[in-house]
Amino acid sequence: MAKQKGYAVYLIPGVLASLLVIIVPLVMTVYISFTKWTGVGDPRWVGFDNYTRLFGDTLFWQSFSNIILLIIAMAVIPTLLGLVLAAVLFDYVAKKFGDRWAGFFRSGYYLPQVIPVAVTGIIWAWILHPSYGALNRILEAVGLGGLAKNWLGDPDYALYSVMAVMIWFQLGYPIVMFMSGLQRIDPSIYEAADLDGATWWQRFRKITVYMIRPEFYVVLITTTIAALKIFGQVFVLTGGGPSNATLVPSYFAYKNFFEKAQVGYGSAISTVLTVLIVVLAFVFLRLQHRAEEQS
């Protein structure tokens, strides 16, 4: 490795830009989180006050318990369901009906992912609207009017409605990921399993799941982090309501920044969220690394 000199200069634009857009703002937010500040005038240093207040704030805990349910809806369910669906499409549909059918289903399932999140919110806010929404109208039309609800406006159902929307939104991503991972598998492995009389379930567990462990980790970490960061859909669907039933940390922070002018408190919320995401990412990376070493 002799010719390594002279490349560092190519990093200069990237480092300067990251300094401006990432590092300085990050450091500022952490600093502001130790102050009381309305956004005008000088911040006043208050030490850990914002953090002690945060951990005693029921809204903060509510937003984090909501996010756990959203992780189930955005990461756990799509990953598990996506695993089965990808295997069915790859190992069954593609072989019995042809690649075209598998590709057709894959594209259809992926479609919700390409729509801007704000538009996803608009679509579902309309479908779930209590008076003019499509879902209640459909339920009435098929004689199930008794099930009609104020899906997003009732604190008992709002979070579950948002969860359902998020499963709809997220399912296509693991399917596409897992299917492309499965293309690495040598078809002869499946054929050998067939000759040995393996059932479909055995092949799924012993071959499919085993082969796409790298994708599995990547999907789980990216979807979990996406769930922790969720903002757009909640903003458009419910605005965190009704009575904070769908409040999430990012929206909680947004409200403190731009509606309540509690910039110090908002900064503490986003700092905690950031620490959580970074720690989680490292844990996942280690898990993935260990899995790779074992194989």
Place this chain on the structure above:
Amino acid sequence: MTVTATKAPARTPSGDAPKALRHRNPARFFVLTGLLVLFLLLVGPLLVVAVNAVKSPAEYAGSGPLSIPTSLYWDGIVDFWNRVNFGQKLWNSFITSLVVAVLGVVLSILNAYALGIGRVKGRVWFLVFFLVANLLPQEVLVYPLYYISKEAGLYDNLIAIIIIFTVIQSAFGTYLLTSVYSEFPRELLEAASIDGAGKWRTLWRVVVPVSMPTLGVLFTFFFIWTWNEFFLPLVFLISNDNQTVPVALGVLQGDRMMDATTTSASALIGILPAMLFFLIFQRTLTRGIAAGAIK
């Protein structure tokens, strides 16, 4: 696994005769039915939106969301388009996404050239930094960025959004492209240097042309991701003339002043550009999603 390596999917031979006979049973029917039902659940909401966007309010009130419109009613879409000056929003979204995609790819190239090919000192730490920068929740950056852009006179200006997203997207691009460039064929670099090409010429004449497929994937991703962004544009682009498509639609949704057909009209014109990109970029996307994952 690199982007370029995922290009050739292993074609699986469609099942040989004896196997197909063995599996000819009701399972085949149930699997296909199940997949079709799921397909309808995922694509159905989009179809319902499309159908009702071209329905008159009277017809919606009369025959509900599932009926096929008896006549095409474009007034809802046209009215909405004019009311929000949608052409302007489309242009804002387009120009922002395009510039971010181009600049983001260029910045990723420069960073990855230094890290992947140049292997500059501390490259692992740079990579960790870029990975973390990509994972950070935008809430932790937003207030300082808001403050800085106001001080710099760039608040409510597309330029601020372009700078910020160029950096955020290139963090991912650097991470992905560095792994591709670390496996770049050394012979090509040596040949270029024997021909007397300096590092700058080698980059643009050898490295960039050879990695074009990966760069295409990055460009597509950056364009679509930026198009779909909601949180930062919501905070930064407050005047009507500067809003992007998701912001304009998301903010209007908050007004709750719309009826069923106007809402679906607004959703439809939000969906269409995304669908168009999806159709244009489908191959690049499905290939790229997987590529992004493995590294």
